[in-house]
Amino acid sequence: QVQLVESGGGLVQAGGSLRLSCVTSGRTMSSYGMGWFRQAPGKEREFGAAITRSGDSTYYADSVKGRFTISRDNAKNTVYLQMNSLKPEDTAVYYCAAQAWVTGTSPDEYDYWGQGTQVTVSS
Numbered sequence: 001q002v003q004l005v006e007s008g009g010g011l012v013q014a015g016g017s018l019r020l021s022c023v024t025s026g027r028t029m030s031s032y033g034m035g036w037f038r039q040a041p042g043k044e045r046e047f048g049a050a051i052t053r054s055g056d057s058t059y060y061a062d063s064v065k066g067r068f069t070i071s072r073d074n075a076k077n078t079v080y081l082q083m084n085s086l087k088p089e090d091t092a093v094y095y096c097a098a099q100a101w102v103t104g105t106s107p108d109e110y111d112y113w114g115q116g117t118q119v120t121v122s123s
Contacts, residue, residue: 002026009117020081022096030074033103038092
């Protein structure tokens with residue numbers, strides 16, 4: 001079992017940056033592939049970025065590629081999402097997710113979720 005708590009969301013103007021953090025507790029984070037997903041009002045939860053257990057491979061949705069960077073610090077049990085060049089369409093609740101041993105790009109592939117943090121990008 002692992003628990004996840006996100007932080008770092010907020011209100012930012014278009015073109016700005018935010019860094020989200022997700023702190024895990026319970027089982028060691030190095031056992032988990034980690035992902036960031038987002039959900040806008042009235043829309044389904046969608047994949048944003050994922051990182052393997054060791055951090056040697058990362059995956060991005062086309063909509064965020066080149067603007068967002070996922071990273072992890074297993075010693076600190078923390079995964080990050082650096083978001084640059086933010087757009088109004090990035091507005092959503094952002095969720096951190098964990099799955100033992102594997103790294104996926106679908107919400108169905110993750111068993112553990114945080115409570116989410118709101119990101120709002122104004123135009």
